[in-house]
Amino acid sequence: MHFLNTVSFLSIFVVSALFPLSASACEGPCITNTTDKYIEKFTTPVKTLLGYTNIKIASRFYIPSTADCASHLQDAYHKVAYASLENAIFPSYFHGKCEQHTANGTLVNPPGCPNPDCPVVCGTPGSMVHFFPVLRNITVTTHEEIFALLTKQDSASFQDVKTCVLNAMPAKKCPNKDASHTTRSFSRLFAARFPRSLARGSFTGLSRRETCFDDATFEKDLHDVLQAGMVQMWPDVCDAHNEYAKCNWEKEMKAFILQFP
Numbered sequence: 233m234h235f236l237n238t239v240s241f242l243s244i245f246v247v248s249a250l251f252p253l254s255a256s257a258c259e260g261p262c263i264t265n266t267t268d269k270y271i272e273k274f275t276t277p278v279k280t281l282l283g284y285t286n287i288k289i290a291s292r293f294y295i296p297s298t299a300d301c302a303s304h305l306q307d308a309y310h311k312v313a314y315a316s317l318e319n320a321i322f323p324s325y326f327h328g329k330c331e332q333h334t335a336n337g338t339l340v341n342p343p344g345c346p347n348p349d350c351p352v353v354c355g356t357p358g359s360m361v362h363f364f365p366v367l368r369n370i371t372v373t374t375h376e377e378i379f380a381l382l383t384k385q386d387s388a389s390f391q392d393v394k395t396c397v398l399n400a401m402p403a404k405k406c407p408n409k410d411a412s413h414t415t416r417s418f419s420r421l422f423a424a425r426f427p428r429s430l431a432r433g434s435f436t437g438l439s440r441r442e443t444c445f446d447d448a449t450f451e452k453d454l455h456d457v458l459q460a461g462m463v464q465m466w467p468d469v470c471d472a473h474n475e476y477a478k479c480n481w482e483k484e485m486k487a488f489i490l491q492f493p
């Protein structure tokens with residue numbers, strides 16, 4: 233019994249020596265609350281972006297903007313935002329201890345570390361504050377990566393937007409004598425009856441009654457709209473030319489992060 237206690241004491245000792253539970257690393261609530269705080273701050277720019285995207289979709293496919301097909305992208309964003317952002321900030325960039333080897337081989341925290349302004353990239357609030365421009369850029373570019381994934385043709389969110397647009401599109405009212413049960417086969421049937429060159433034309437070149445497209449052309453058009461509407465617009469929404477001034481929140485975020493020990 234005494235022996236076992238000694239062993240377990242030793243193993244705890246060894247484990248904690250190897251992986252010290254440093255109270256100064258950003259962990260637990262520091263990670264979850266900081267990530268949540270960022271998601272809260274990004275709500276407005278994401279809403280702005282989706283508003284633009286919705287208008288672009290509506291004008292491209294002659295559907296009312298009240299169809300709100302971009303809402304499917306919003307839903308998909310909510311599902312992945314937390315995990316993507318936490319992963320991009322914490323294990324991917326801000327992690328590890330701040331201690332550095334001195335000449336005599338001991339480990340010491342450099343001045344300012346762990347908090348409040350630690351000039352070593354490590355997993356502490358002080359480091360996140362010191363490298364705030366990197367932290368900000370990570371949060372902005374992670375959003376761009378999320379939007380790129382959500383607008384890929386093989387993503388569920390892309391297909392949801394597509395279904396939404398097709399349901400709202402005047403094109404589905406095109407004459408169709410053959411019974412067809414799905415939008416997809418409808419598009420194919422229609423494309424077969426109309427010359428491809430016509431089907432490939434821009435929507436604006438056709439009257440509303442004639443806007444019938446084959447599936448591949450429709451998907452390509454939708455993909456282009458979503459790339460232009462979401463992925464390419466994002467840096468502008470955040471004001472990339474001005475150090476992402478609109479997605480910065482430097483004062484507020486630094487104060488928020490430094491509340492953690």
Ligand SMILES: *[C@@H]1O[C@H](CO)[C@@H](O)[C@H](O)[C@H]1NC(C)=O
Binds near residue numbers: 265491
């Ligand atoms: C972290 O967030 C949780 C849940 O929102 C909250 O209860 C807690 O008070 C927060 N902690 C800090 C230090 O902000």
Ligand SMILES: *[C@@H]1O[C@H](CO)[C@@H](O)[C@H](O)[C@H]1NC(C)=O
Binds near residue numbers: 334335336337338
């Ligand atoms: C090693 O050097 C640091 C300063 O660089 C000093 O604070 C520490 O006391 C030294 N340790 C030993 C064992 O000499």
Ligand SMILES: *[C@@H]1O[C@H](CO)[C@@H](O)[C@H](O)[C@H]1NC(C)=O
Binds near residue numbers: 366369472
């Ligand atoms: C952050 O991104 C902006 C805009 O692309 C760039 O000008 C700046 O140099 C980046 N800053 C850092 C620290 O990476």
